[in-house]
Amino acid sequence: MKKHIHFFIFVLVTTTSIMAQDHTLPLWPNSIPNSQPSEEKEKADKGDILWISKVQEPEIQVFLPPKNISTGQAVIICPGGGYEGLAFDWEGTQISKWLNTKGIAGIVLKYRLPSSASVKVSHEAPLQDAQKAMQLVRENADSWNINKDKVGIIGFSAGGHLASTLGTHLNKEDSVNSRPDFMALIYPVISMKNGITHQGSRNALLGDNPDKELVEQFSNETRVSKETPPTFILHATDDESVPVENSILFYKALKENNIYAEMHIYPEGGHGFSLGNGNPVLESWPKLFCNWLKNIYSEDRQK
Structure with missing residues (x-):
C-alpha cells in the first residue's frame, strides 16, 4: 500500500512540475500613458465568474506550456465585459490553460477600461494596452520559448472589438511590433454603428453621443485592409447581446x-459561452480554431 501511495505522490509532483507556468508582468512598470491621478480602486468580484473592473494597473498574466509540447505559438487573450469590466477567468485564464494543453502560450491581458476615472482619453486606453502587450510578448519571445512571428490575439465580445482594433488600426508608428500575426474573434463586437453595435460597449468606449468620425474610426469592418492578419470568427445566430451581423460584416x-x-x-448558443463546455455543438469550436491555426502555418501555405 505504501508503494502505491509513494508512486501517487511521485506522479502528482512530476505532473505539477511540467504543468503550465504562470507569472504576471505590468505593462507599464514606470509610468502609464494616458492616465491621471484618481482615488479610484480596482475591484475584483469573485462570484461564478471573476469580474474585474476599474483596472488601475494593466498587466499580462503569462501561461507557458511545457517545452516538450510547445508549438512556439502564443495568443494574447482579451476577456470581454462590454468595456465595463473583464470576465477574467471565464474568457481569460481558462482560455490560456486550454491553449497550454495544445502547446500554445496563453497571455491574458488585463486592460484598462475606458470608463475608469484614471484614464484621460477613454477610447485610447484599451488599444494602448493591447499594443504594449503585443510588444512585450515579442520582447520576451526568446526567454518564453515563443516564435515572435507567431503571436496572435483572441478576443471575446468587447474583447473581440479590442482584438480587431489591434488588427485593423495599423497606421501607428509602432504598428510593426504591435500587429498580431493572426486573430480569433469570438462573438465579437465589431461595429460602433447604430443598429449593429452592442450599445453598452459603444457607450463605454465612445460615450453616449460620439461624433460620426469617432464612430467610423472604431467600426472595424471599415478598417480592414490588405495588412489585416488572418482571422478566425465565431458567432451564434441567436446572440441577443451582440448581433451576428458584426461578424458577418467583418468577414465580408x-x-x-x-x-x-x-x-x-x-x-x-446565445452570447458569452466561452469554450462552450457541456454543449456538444459549441464545444467543437476550440478544435476548429486549432485546425485553422495549423493550416496558417502549414508548409503548403508557406510556399
Whole structure:
C-alpha cells in the first residue's frame, strides 16, 4: 500500500512540475500613458465568474506550456465585459490553460477600461494596452520559448472589438511590433454603428453621443485592409447581446481584401459561452480554431 501511495505522490509532483507556468508582468512598470491621478480602486468580484473592473494597473498574466509540447505559438487573450469590466477567468485564464494543453502560450491581458476615472482619453486606453502587450510578448519571445512571428490575439465580445482594433488600426508608428500575426474573434463586437453595435460597449468606449468620425474610426469592418492578419470568427445566430451581423460584416470585409479567414456561425448558443463546455455543438469550436491555426502555418501555405 505504501508503494502505491509513494508512486501517487511521485506522479502528482512530476505532473505539477511540467504543468503550465504562470507569472504576471505590468505593462507599464514606470509610468502609464494616458492616465491621471484618481482615488479610484480596482475591484475584483469573485462570484461564478471573476469580474474585474476599474483596472488601475494593466498587466499580462503569462501561461507557458511545457517545452516538450510547445508549438512556439502564443495568443494574447482579451476577456470581454462590454468595456465595463473583464470576465477574467471565464474568457481569460481558462482560455490560456486550454491553449497550454495544445502547446500554445496563453497571455491574458488585463486592460484598462475606458470608463475608469484614471484614464484621460477613454477610447485610447484599451488599444494602448493591447499594443504594449503585443510588444512585450515579442520582447520576451526568446526567454518564453515563443516564435515572435507567431503571436496572435483572441478576443471575446468587447474583447473581440479590442482584438480587431489591434488588427485593423495599423497606421501607428509602432504598428510593426504591435500587429498580431493572426486573430480569433469570438462573438465579437465589431461595429460602433447604430443598429449593429452592442450599445453598452459603444457607450463605454465612445460615450453616449460620439461624433460620426469617432464612430467610423472604431467600426472595424471599415478598417480592414490588405495588412489585416488572418482571422478566425465565431458567432451564434441567436446572440441577443451582440448581433451576428458584426461578424458577418467583418468577414465580408476580409473576403473583399483577400484575407485568409474562416467563420463559423452556429444557429444557437446565445452570447458569452466561452469554450462552450457541456454543449456538444459549441464545444467543437476550440478544435476548429486549432485546425485553422495549423493550416496558417502549414508548409503548403508557406510556399
